[in-house]
Amino acid sequence: MIELKGKPVADDIKERAFKRVEELRSQGIIPKIATIRVGDDPGDIAYEHGICSRAEEMGIDIKQKVFAGDISQERLLAKIAAYNEDQDIHGVLIFRPLPKQFDDKTICKALDFRKDVDGITAGSMAGVFTGSGEGFPPCTAEACIRMLDYYGYDLTGKKVTVFGRSLVIGKPVTVMALDRNATVTICHSRTTPEILREAGKNADVLITAVGRANFLTRDLTGEDQIILDVGINDDGAGGICGDVDPQAASAAAAASPVPGGVGSVTTAVLMDHVVTAAARSALQEK
Numbered sequence: 001m002i003e004l005k006g007k008p009v010a011d012d013i014k015e016r017a018f019k020r021v022e023e024l025r026s027q028g029i030i031p032k033i034a035t036i037r038v039g040d041d042p043g044d045i046a047y048e049h050g051i052c053s054r055a056e057e058m059g060i061d062i063k064q065k066v067f068a069g070d071i072s073q074e075r076l077l078a079k080i081a082a083y084n085e086d087q088d089i090h091g092v093l094i095f096r097p098l099p100k101q102f103d104d105k106t107i108c109k110a111l112d113f114r115k116d117v118d119g120i121t122a123g124s125m126a127g128v129f130t131g132s133g134e135g136f137p138p139c140t141a142e143a144c145i146r147m148l149d150y151y152g153y154d155l156t157g158k159k160v161t162v163f164g165r166s167l168v169i170g171k172p173v174t175v176m177a178l179d180r181n182a183t184v185t186i187c188h189s190r191t192t193p194e195i196l197r198e199a200g201k202n203a204d205v206l207i208t209a210v211g212r213a214n215f216l217t218r219d220l221t222g223e224d225q226i227i228l229d230v231g232i233n234d235d236g237a238g239g240i241c242g243d244v245d246p247q248a249a250s251a252a253a254a255a256s257p258v259p260g261g262v263g264s265v266t267t268a269v270l271m272d273h274v275v276t277a278a279a280r281s282a283l284q285e286k
C-alpha cells in the first residue's frame, strides 16, 4: 500500500501561497485570518493550534477570539458583524459545530461570503455548485481534490464513492469530483448495508467523511482502490484516528493516513484561501 502523505501536498500549497504573501506584504497588505471559537471542544482546540502554527510560519496574521460556551447568539453575531466590517481581516473561520443554543444557518448567513475562507455561506456553496469561482470551497473538500491532483490520480471516467453527505465534505467533494469527470455515489446513514457494500467494493476511489473510527472495514472495500480518509476521531489514547480500519487501509493500492494525511492539507488550503481573500480585497480597493 502506498501511503498518501499530506505533508508534501501541504508544503507545495504553502510554498506557492508564501510567495503570494511576500508579494502582498511588499504592497503593504498583510493577510489576516480571524478565528472564533465558542467553548473548549478538544477537536476545535487541536485544529486552532494547527491553524496558529501554519499562519505563523507563513507570515499570515491571526486574531483569535474565544467565547465561553454559554454566550448568546446575539454576541456571536455582533462579533461576526464586526469582523465583516474590519478591513484588516481578510478571512474568518468559525469552529463548528457550534454549541446547541446557536442556529447554525443564521450564523453561517451572517458572515460576509468574501471572508468565508471555510466555505460555510450560501455564496461559497453557490460558487462550488456553479463553478463561478466566488467565495471558497470548504477546505477539507478542496484538500481531497488537491491530494488526488498532487499524486497524479486523474478522476476522468473513474468511480468515486463518498461516505458522508455533509455540507462540509460529502456534498462539495461530490461536485468537485464530478467537475473532474468522475461518476460519484454518495452513501449516508440511510444507505442500506447491501448498497453500502456494493458502492464500496466497486469504486476506484473511496472518500470517507463519516466521523466514526473504524467505520470503513475490509468487507466494504474492493481491490486496487485509492482511499482518502477524512475522518478525525478521538483514538481514546490522547491522539486522533480516521474512519478507515487498518486492515482496509493496508489492502488498498494507496491510502491517506490519519494523522498526517488530508488534515494537514486542509490547514494549508485554509491559509491559501486567506491569501486569496487578501489579494481579492486588494483588487477591490483599486
Ligand SMILES: Nc1nc2c(c(=O)[nH]1)N[C@@H](CN(C=O)c1ccc(C(=O)N[C@@H](CCC(=O)O)C(=O)O)cc1)CN2
Residues within 6 Å of the ligand: 006, 042, 043, 044, 046, 047, 049, 050, 051, 093, 094, 095, 096, 097, 118, 140, 232, 240, 258, 259, 260, 261, 262, 263, 264, 267
Ligand atoms: N470550521 C471548522 N471547525 C472545525 C473543523 C473544520 O473543518 N472547520 N474541523 C474539526 C475537526 N477536528 C476535530 O474535530 C480537528 C481538525 C484538525 C485537527 C488537527 O490536529 N489538524 C492538524 C493536522 C492533523 C492531521 O495530520 O491529520 C493541523 O491542522 O495541522 C484536529 C481536530 C474541528 N472544528
